[in-house]
Amino acid sequence: METTINAHTDLHRDDTAAKLGMWLFIFTEILLFGGLFIVYSVYRYLNPVAFHLAHEELSIPMGLINTIILLVSSATVAMSITAMQKGDKKMSMYFVAATVILALVFLINKYFEWGSKFEHGMYPGSELMALLSKGDMLFFSLYFFMTGLHAVHILVGMALLIVTFFRIKQNHVRSDKYALLENSGLYWHLVDLIWIFLFPLFYLIH
Amino acid sequence: MENNHLPNYLEYRGKYKGLLGWLTTTDHKRIGLLYMYSMLTFFATGAVLGILMRLELIAPGKQLMEAQTYNALFTLHGLSMIFLFVIPGVAAVFGNFILPIIIGAKDVAFPRVNLLSWYLYIIGAIIVLTSQFMGDGPPDTGWTFYAPYSLKTQTNVVAAVLGAFVLGFSSILTGLNFITTMHRLRAPGMGWMRMPIFAWTLYATGWIQLLATPIVGITLLMIAAERLLGIGFFDPALGGDPILYQHLFWTYSHPAVYIMILPAMGVISEIIPTFSRKPIFGYTALIISSMAIAFVGYFVWGHHMFTSGMSTGSRWIFSFLSFIVALPSAVKVFNWTATLYKGSIRLQTPFWWAMGFIFVFMIGGFSGLVVGSLATDIHVHDTYFVVAHFHYIVFGGTGFAFFAAMHYWWPKIYGRVYNAKIANIGLGIFFTGFNIIYFPMFILGMQGMPRRYYDYLPQFENWNVVSTIGSWIMVTGLIIIITNLLRARKATGKIVDDPWDGPTLEWSIKSPPIVENFEEIPVVTTGPYEFK
Amino acid sequence: MNKENSHISSYKDHLMVLSILITLTVLTVAITSIELSAFNTAAALLIATVKATIVLLYFMHLRFDQKVYLIMTVLVLALLVVVIGITVFDYIDR
Numbered sequence: 145m146e147t148t149i150n151a152h153t154d155l156h157r158d159d160t161a162a163k164l165g166m167w168l169f170i171f172t173e174i175l176l177f178g179g180l181f182i183v184y185s186v187y188r189y190l191n192p193v194a195f196h197l198a199h200e201e202l203s204i205p206m207g208l209i210n211t212i213i214l215l216v217s218s219a220t221v222a223m224s225i226t227a228m229q230k231g232d233k234k235m236s237m238y239f240v241a242a243t244v245i246l247a248l249v250f251l252i253n254k255y256f257e258w259g260s261k262f263e264h265g266m267y268p269g270s271e272l273m274a275l276l277s278k279g280d281m282l283f284f285s286l287y288f289f290m291t292g293l294h295a296v297h298i299l300v301g302m303a304l305l306i307v308t309f310f311r312i313k314q315n316h317v318r319s320d321k322y323a324l325l326e327n328s329g330l331y332w333h334l335v336d337l338i339w340i341f342l343f344p345l346f347y348l349i350h
Numbered sequence: 351m352e353n354n355h356l357p358n359y360l361e362y363r364g365k366y367k368g369l370l371g372w373l374t375t376t377d378h379k380r381i382g383l384l385y386m387y388s389m390l391t392f393f394a395t396g397a398v399l400g401i402l403m404r405l406e407l408i409a410p411g412k413q414l415m416e417a418q419t420y421n422a423l424f425t426l427h428g429l430s431m432i433f434l435f436v437i438p439g440v441a442a443v444f445g446n447f448i449l450p451i452i453i454g455a456k457d458v459a460f461p462r463v464n465l466l467s468w469y470l471y472i473i474g475a476i477i478v479l480t481s482q483f484m485g486d487g488p489p490d491t492g493w494t495f496y497a498p499y500s501l502k503t504q505t506n507v508v509a510a511v512l513g514a515f516v517l518g519f520s521s522i523l524t525g526l527n528f529i530t531t532m533h534r535l536r537a538p539g540m541g542w543m544r545m546p547i548f549a550w551t552l553y554a555t556g557w558i559q560l561l562a563t564p565i566v567g568i569t570l571l572m573i574a575a576e577r578l579l580g581i582g583f584f585d586p587a588l589g590g591d592p593i594l595y596q597h598l599f600w601t602y603s604h605p606a607v608y609i610m611i612l613p614a615m616g617v618i619s620e621i622i623p624t625f626s627r628k629p630i631f632g633y634t635a636l637i638i639s640s641m642a643i644a645f646v647g648y649f650v651w652g653h654h655m656f657t658s659g660m661s662t663g664s665r666w667i668f669s670f671l672s673f674i675v676a677l678p679s680a681v682k683v684f685n686w687t688a689t690l691y692k693g694s695i696r697l698q699t700p701f702w703w704a705m706g707f708i709f710v711f712m713i714g715g716f717s718g719l720v721v722g723s724l725a726t727d728i729h730v731h732d733t734y735f736v737v738a739h740f741h742y743i744v745f746g747g748t749g750f751a752f753f754a755a756m757h758y759w760w761p762k763i764y765g766r767v768y769n770a771k772i773a774n775i776g777l778g779i780f781f782t783g784f785n786i787i788y789f790p791m792f793i794l795g796m797q798g799m800p801r802r803y804y805d806y807l808p809q810f811e812n813w814n815v816v817s818t819i820g821s822w823i824m825v826t827g828l829i830i831i832i833t834n835l836l837r838a839r840k841a842t843g844k845i846v847d848d849p850w851d852g853p854t855l856e857w858s859i860k861s862p863p864i865v866e867n868f869e870e871i872p873v874v875t876t877g878p879y880e881f882k
Numbered sequence: 883m884n885k886e887n888s889h890i891s892s893y894k895d896h897l898m899v900l901s902i903l904i905t906l907t908v909l910t911v912a913i914t915s916i917e918l919s920a921f922n923t924a925a926a927l928l929i930a931t932v933k934a935t936i937v938l939l940y941f942m943h944l945r946f947d948q949k950v951y952l953i954m955t956v957l958v959l960a961l962l963v964v965v966i967g968i969t970v971f972d973y974i975d976r
Contacts, residue, residue: 161459161534167951168526171958172564178962179568179598183583185970186594204911211907219900222891222941229890269580278582278589285581285588289572333942340933343907344926348914533950561961597969648961649968661975667968 159323166327170334173297177338180290184345187282194279199349201266202287203257207347210253211339217246218336221305221329231319233312240309240325243332247302254295258288287346294338301335304328356869358765358862376461379863382447383763384468389443390832392434392475397825399427404787404821410808420804421490422505426482428493429510433517434475436748437606440613441559442471442524444755445552447763449528451856452546454537454874456866459530463523470520477513481506492802494603497584497595501576508577511570518563518570521609525559528552537855539874543637546854546878547630550637551616554644558605558612562648566602569595593658600651608647610744612640614751615682618704621758622686624852625701626693629879632685639678646675653722657731665724672722679715683708698850699773703754706781710750714742717792732802735795741788753777753831760835761849765861768838776834780827786820853879889946899940906933 188195224239261284265272268288273281308328311317317324357363359379364371372380403423406413415423446464450457458464482488485506491499500507532553536545545553572583573595582588584595623630630636652660652668660668686708695701717739720726730736761767790813799810806814848857859868910929914922939945944952 158459158534161530164533164951165460165463165526165530167954168529168560171954172522172526172560174958175561175962176564176568178965179565179601181962182565182598182601182966182969183572183594185966186591186973187589189970189973190591191589208907208911212904215900215903215907218937218941219896222896223893226891226893226896268575273580281582282589285583289575289581289583330942333937336941337934337937340937341930344910344914344930348910348922348926350914350917350922561958565965593972594969597972601965601969649964652968652972661972663975664968664972667971 157321159321159326162323162327163330166330170330173334173338177290177293180286180293181341184286184290187279187286188349191279191282194277195283196349198280198283199346201261202347204347206253206257207343210250211343213246213250213253214336214339217243217250218333220246221332225322225325225329228312228317228319228322228325233315233319236325237309237312240305240312244302244305244309247298247305251295251298254291258291290342291346294335294342297335297338301328301332304331356864358860359865360764360862362865374465376457376465377865378446378450378457378461378464379763379867381464381468382443382445385438385442385446385471388468388472388475389435389438392430396427396431396435397828399423399430401821401825403427404818406804407806407814408818409815410806410811412805415804417804418487418490421492421802422482422488424802425489425492425510426479429478429514430475432493432606432744433478433514434471436610436744437517438471438521438524439610439748440617440752440755441528441552441555441609442468443752444548444617444759445524445528445555445613448759448856449549449552450531450535451859451863451867452854453532453535453549454540454855454868454872455531455535456868456871458527459534460527464527467520467523467527470516470523474513474516474518474520477516478510479513481509481513485509494599495570495573496599497573497576497590497592498586500573501585508574511574515567515570515574518567521559522563525556525563529556529560532556537872537874543634544874544877547619547633547636547640548613548616551612551619551640554640555609555612558609558644558648562602562605562609565598566606569598569602593655593660596655596658597651600654601648604651604654605644605648607744608643610748612643614707614748615640617751617755617758618686618707619682620854621700621704621754622689623879624758624850625696625698625704626689627696627851627881628689628693629877629881630685631688631691632681633877633879635681636685639681642678643675646671646678650675653727656724656727669722669724673719676715676719676722683712683715696850699768699770699777700754700758700850702774702777703750703757706777707747707750707754710742710746710784713789714739714746717742730795732800733795734791734799734801737801738788738791738795741791746784746788753780756835758850759856760838761846762856762861762863764839765845765847766838766840767846767849768835772830772834776827776830778827780824780831783820783822783824783827787817787824788820790814790817790820853881889943891940891943891946895940899936903933903936 220239221243224236224243227233227235227239261267266284267273268285273284276284305328308317308325311324359377362377364375366374372384375381375384402414403420406415406420446458485508487505489495489505489507489510490503491505491507495507495511500511532545532549536542572581575581576583576585576588576590580588582590584590584592586592619630619636650668650672652664653672656665656669686704717735721730721736721739757768757773794810794813794817797810799806845861847859847861850857855872855874856863858872906929910926913925913929916922938955944955
């Protein structure tokens with residue numbers, strides 16, 4: 145049965161369906177973060193001053209560096225698709241690897257950013273948090289929750305890209321059959337897309 | 351004939367046989383049945399809880415249980431009926447079984463994802479059910495998990511919330527799968543405007559599942575984070591706003607009502623032309639109304655919050671939009687009745703179920719206008735009127751359509767006809783019991799009996815007794831219906847491919863269908879409801 | 883593989899898009915560092931939207947793919963904006 149199933153799925157292979165499925169999944173993800181953007185908008189409207197003051201605790205250079213890292217990684221994953229379409233397997237693998245490394249750098253940065261907050265006793269449920277004004281508390285709650293959820297998505301995207309890397313290596317993903325690469329790429333762009341909004345909303349409020 | 355040698359999906363032996371063969375299947379028909387039997391189990395659980403609640407309410411004061419037990423009971427009743435039965439309901443069972451066949455495909459677009467979503471459903475169900483027995487006692491928040499109580503109660507809310515999150519994920523994957531299937535796998539010649547209404551309603555449903563479910567997913571995660579990590583989102587003490595929780599919860603949970611009802615309307619739209627021997631009236635209008643319900647239904651969530659302290663302007667807008675969404679629903683009812691007009695009606699069991707559906711759905715719909723308008727809602731909010739309205743729509747709508755679909759497609763699923771006489775008697779008893787339980791609740795609500803208490807004032811006793819007696823009648827009907835269907839799988843029924851002379855593609859193939867449905871993918875040349 | 887994928891963006895195109903994106907990012911930081919009160923937020927969000935549009939159209943290939951993806955994306959984003967709008971309206975109106 146296993147062999148018949150494989151034959152069956154290969155016979156019915158439909159890359160367009162795979163891509164449509166990925167897009168639909170991306171819409172779901174957009175709405176998932178959308179729920180948080182609703183919460184953010186309401187609380188920012190209710191606490192404009194506190195949000196403005198609280199954001200100054202975040203380091204703009206750190207956020208800027210991470211934004212650029214993600215943008216570059218988006219470009220590298222797009223270029224790995226170009227390489228694949230041109231039939232350049234090696235180049236494509238390099239670009240995927242570069243994307244994964246950039247993702248890792250992003251997470252390391254994030255680790256230090258969060259770490260410095262934790263060192264100062266700023267983390268969800270801490271005593272310091274409890275002393276803050278309500279608006280500050282909401283700002284940091286949202287900051288930790290949204291960037292944390294985003295980091296989880298980075299991890300998922302990295303896992304997808306690593307799988308893709310090995311599938312390319314084993315020639316399961318080839319220049320005539322690269323739906324997996326395309327879909328991991330789309331997912332990775334989504335991660336970038338969300339960060340594009342998180343960056344100004346948390347780091348650049350005035 | 352050669353096709354006699356092709357095994358049907360029930361006989362087919364894959365790599366594994368028996369139960370393991372079912373648990374590893376990627377055949378949409380088997381997955382549909384996996385859903386059906388798991389769902390019937392949860393439905394039975396929820397029904398037993400409902401009976402117990404009605405028993406407690408037979409007289410004022412404590413009868414069987416403490417108040418806390420009653421609170422846990424109605425929470426679990428709500429969770430299992432809503433999240434485990436009616437939300438996946440018609441779409442997961444009959445969508446899976448019928449959708450690929452009705453559009454002329456061999457399977458859904460992602461068969462393995464389809465199996466995954468069943469497993470997620472089961473895992474979510476297990477988490478929700480075990481939350482009752484683990485930790486610090488069963489959740490007592492009701493299925494809505496309203497903050498701030500859900501943040502303060504000592505009961506096991508986090509597990510229930512995470513279970514609901516997993517169930518939401520399962521629902522998203524089903525919707526994603528169905529939308530892709532309809533985009534990619536329609537038979538040659540079946541343009542969008544030749545697709546049967548049932549498929550169209552599943553398409554509209556799929557979009558709501560995709561776009562509304564994540565909102566409640568993230569909201570439930572926020573509740574979990576707030577309880578576990580002390581992150582303040584909805585707790586006023588931490589700066590949050592409980593009303594925002596209600597906004598987010600209903601942004602999903604109101605569209606969820608349309609996830610329940612749209613496929614149900616699709617089932618009725620299949621049954622009515624078949625038994626009127628006439629093309630459905632207003633095919634295009636039915637499609638547009640399905641999409642309109644899905645679209646407008648996304649923007650009416652606030653009508654659950656008229657008394658929560660929402661702004662006046664918002665209340666006005668939400669009330670207005672709620673009345674707008676009644677229009678496409680009415681369009682559907684008019685089209686169904688217009689289809690009956692001058693048809694040569696065959697009074698068979700699925701047709702009777704469809705009539706029952708229209709009757710209770712109308713009562714539910716009209717009472718919806720009462721709670722949808724600002725002034726009257728203030729009077730009946732959080733009374734038994736709402737409970738009655740809700741059960742007429744959700745149980746009367748989706749539940750009736752679920753049983754209608756079972757009676758319509760049962761011969762397709764098992765290739766055998768059930769005993770129509772017993773089925774009709776069962777329906778009659780069920781229908782009577784249904785109205786005896788829920789109609790008195792309208793009266794009780796108007797008189798001011800509040801919902802969600804295990805006790806009530808003595809002046810409400812008479813109608814509560816009537817309602818409880820109704821619950822016994824309804825259960826009798828249910829037992830007759832289900833055993834009649836289950837018996838028909840094997841011994842009693844005679845073997846047929848198409849007992850109803852149905853017009854749509856699923857009736858053009860053998861019953862039970864062969865493994866990949868069609869020996870040869872059909873070419874469609876006409877609209878879906880052409881009768882010779 | 884698919885007809886719709888016949889368009890291949892060159893490395894140069896991608897680098898060009900990337901440099902525009904980085905420029906815009908630096909621009910937002912610059913704009914928001916000047917004190918312009920409410921205008922700051924609007925400018926930051928506008929630039930973020932432009933950046934997101936560029937990512938969607940070029941990196942995510944919406945410009946070259948079948949139109950159906952573009953239509954779906956626009957509708958989904960519009961839906962999100964309306965839902966945020968309706969919810970915030972309740973608070974503004976109180």
